Amino acid sequence: MKLLAILASGSGSNAEKIMEYFQDSDKATIALVGSNKPEAFVLERAKKFDVPTFTFSRKEMDAGLLLEKLQQEKIDWVILAGFLLKIPVELTRAFPDRMVNIHPALLPKYGGKGMYGSHVHEAVKAAGDKETGITIHLVNENYDEGRIVFQASTPLSDSDTPESIAEKVHALEHKHFPEVIASLL
Ligand code: GRF
Numbered sequence: 001m002k003l004l005a006i007l008a009s010g011s012g013s014n015a016e017k018i019m020e021y022f023q024d025s026d027k028a029t030i031a032l033v034g035s036n037k038p039e040a041f042v043l044e045r046a047k048k049f050d051v052p053t054f055t056f057s058r059k060e061m062d063a064g065l066l067l068e069k070l071q072q073e074k075i076d077w078v079i080l081a082g083f084l085l086k087i088p089v090e091l092t093r094a095f096p097d098r099m100v101n102i103h104p105a106l107l108p109k110y111g112g113k114g115m116y117g118s119h120v121h122e123a124v125k126a127a128g129d130k131e132t133g134i135t136i137h138l139v140n141e142n143y144d145e146g147r148i149v150f151q152a153s154t155p156l157s158d159s160d161t162p163e164s165i166a167e168k169v170h171a172l173e174h175k176h177f178p179e180v181i182a183s184l185l
Pocket of ligand 1: 012173
């Protein structure tokens with residue numbers, strides 16, 4: 001049985017889909033949900049699934065507290081599902097090819113600093129792109145540059161707004177992220 005930790009800073013709709021997917025799995029279990037935001041809704045979602053939670057500040061994470069916790073809990077894989085802090089290099093090194101992130105666009109487009117959440121969808125709209133999508137990638141020391149393991153796209157029309165783009169992207173994320181994680185384990 002592989003032990004997975006999910007890190008998230010916000011709502012956690014992806015985290016919920018992942019917890020749902022692995023609920024009865026004999027392959028993997030979600031052993032921990034971690035967040036840097038004590039008020040993040042993802043923590044409520046974790047409670048619903050009886051998954052233990054862990055909160056920490058950026059300072060504590062940078063000082064090694066999160067890594068310590070992940071090692072203590074014998075976590076095999078770290079899943080980033082809307083986690084907004086930059087991961088310390090010690091942490092990426094501790095999980096070589098065992099840390100995965102989801103990005104709400106077709107990398108290498110719309111990646112890098114400042115490209116998160118609604119900023120991504122606003123940039124896609126401003127550029128007038130005819131499609132957008134999701135990218136699931138391994139995390140290395142340069143955040144959005146780890147090996148891409150999966151991409152899926154969705155067409156856009158002129159009438160799409162940043163909000164409707166976000167909805168389309170979320171639908172793709174919910175559909176694919178759990179299965180892609182399962183295929184990586
Ligand atoms: C997702 O769009 C994901 O791609 C991005 O952050 C968002 C998190 O959404 N990294 P949610 O909290 O899972 O609803």
